[in-house]
Amino acid sequence: MSCTSCSTGKPNGCKSNGGCSTGGCNRMNVHDWLANLPFSDPESSCRIVEVSFNQGSRKDYYRNNSLQIFEKGDIISVEGVSGFDVGTVSLTGELVRLQLKKHSLKEDTSEFKKILRLATDNDINKWKETKAREHEVLIRSRAIARQLKVDLKMAEVEIQADGRKATFFYIADDRVDFRELIKIYASEFKVKVEMKQIGARQEAGKVGGIGSCGRELCCSTWLTDFKSVNTNAARYQNLSINQTKLSGQCGRLKCCLNYELDTYLDALQHFPDDAEVIEVAKGRAFLIKKDIFRNLMWYSMHDSTRHYPLSIESVKKIKEQNRQGIKPEALETVEIVSGKTKEAEPAFVDVVGHISLKSLEKNSRRRRDSDNSRKANMAKKPQQQNAPNVNQNNPRPNNRNNRPPRKKNR
Structure with a gap:
């Protein structure tokens, strides 16, 4: 992935001035296109290695003083604060020099920490234990900050692989006094505490997510300069x-x-600046919008709801006429051609005299014949007589006299 304005050097680009062609502006997925090429001179190769931590959210550079050659993807142990840390090699070779140049770092300085070794099984197991502990520490640190009523939001906690140091990333609008908070964190988690303030965009990059475009957030994949x-x-x-x-x-x-x-x-x-209002014989026309893709300027009259698309040349011509005191008769609109084919509207057709009485009589005769055939079919069916009801004239029997006598209550 690369920026479109990296080679222009404009402030809204990534300011790499063409470095995007090498994948230099990427954050996590750096394309090492020199990885499969053999070393022509191993002694003159770059001894600095780029190492990523916490799934690429943090990158740092370390010096390789050994004769061992590290490749991209190797898990290595590097110097940490009073201990060691474990990271993944993300870039090696000549591309690291381009990254150092981008960050204004010199290769021959002694500020870089050293690579200790390839990570052993004990280093990796210890690293996994501390990574599993980070979420628990984050929840507890938020609760402690809430108890002390410290006005900050804890975004992320990153613990060193050996568990001796923890970096707390927080968000705060104003300056925060967290001296008491650091003491409680150090005694609670038994680590050396470092507090780092980040912005809202950096927090979104650490948390990650999917944007409205359907792709992963730029700040969590490649964007580092906000x-x-x-x-x-x-x-x-x-x-x-x-x-x-x-x-x-x-x-x-x-x-x-x-x-x-x-x-x-x-x-x-390419658009004129002083073209907000133009004058014609009918009155004033006011600018609504500038269509950059079609090089058109849309105007509307004060007493009309119609919109007039004008070309840039037409607007400049009208403005020049207005300066000379000339008002054109009308606006020369541009016909906009759309990609959709217009359906042909039916033209007016005079049908007077096309319908004769014979056609009407034919329809009525057809309707009359269908009614007669329906009546003839009804007459052919035998009429069914209803059977007489035997109990129709017999009265309902009275059985009241045959009932047993009721028992009297004592």
Whole structure:
């Protein structure tokens, strides 16, 4: 994946100035296209290795002082804070030098920590135990912060592989005094505590999710440099200012509003700036919108609901005439051709005299013949006589006298 404006050097791109062609702007899925090529000179190869932690949410660089060659995907043990940490090799070789150049890091400095070894079974088992413990620590840390009434939101906890250090990522609107909170965390979890403040976009990148486009969030896959986004980016692209549709899962404006902003700004340079109102003989026409894809400008009159699409050349011509005090008779609209084929509307047809009385008489005669045939069929059926009811004239028998006498209560 690469940016469309990386080679232009504009501020809304990734600022790699062409580095996207090497996969340099990716965050997790870096494409190492030099991995299968043999080393021509192993001594001059880059000794710095890029290592990813916590499923790629954090990356760091370590120096390989040994003669062992590490490949992408190897699980290695590296130096940590008073211990060791376990990560996955994400990039090696010459592409690491491009990444160092991107982050303004020098290869010959001694600031890089060392790679200890390939991770052993004990290292991996210890690493898995600490990873399984992170969720429990996160829930407990939120409860402690709530008890102390500290105004922050704990987003994620990352524990070092040996379990000696834990980094707490939190979100806060204002400055927070968490000195007492750090003491409780250190005594509760028996680790060295480090607090790091992150923004809402960084939190969404750590949590992850699926965007409204149906793809995984950019901030959780490849986007690492978060630019400021404002509503002007939506206005330049003729998008409706709907806060629900323009906001991402972080609650801020979507970062993708900046992806095509430079293209729209370049296209808007061909449109006249002072063309909000133009004058014609019928009155004033007001600008409604600018159609960048068709290079059209839509106008409407004050006393009319019709919209007039004008080309850029027509608008410039009318503005030049208005400066000279000339008002054109009407607006020269552009016929918009759509991809759909229009259905031919039926024309008016005069049918007077086409219907004769003979056709009406024929229909009535046909209806009369069907009625006569129905009556003849009814007459052929034998009439069924109802059998006389035997009990029709016999009165209902009175059996009251045959009833047994009632018993009297004593």
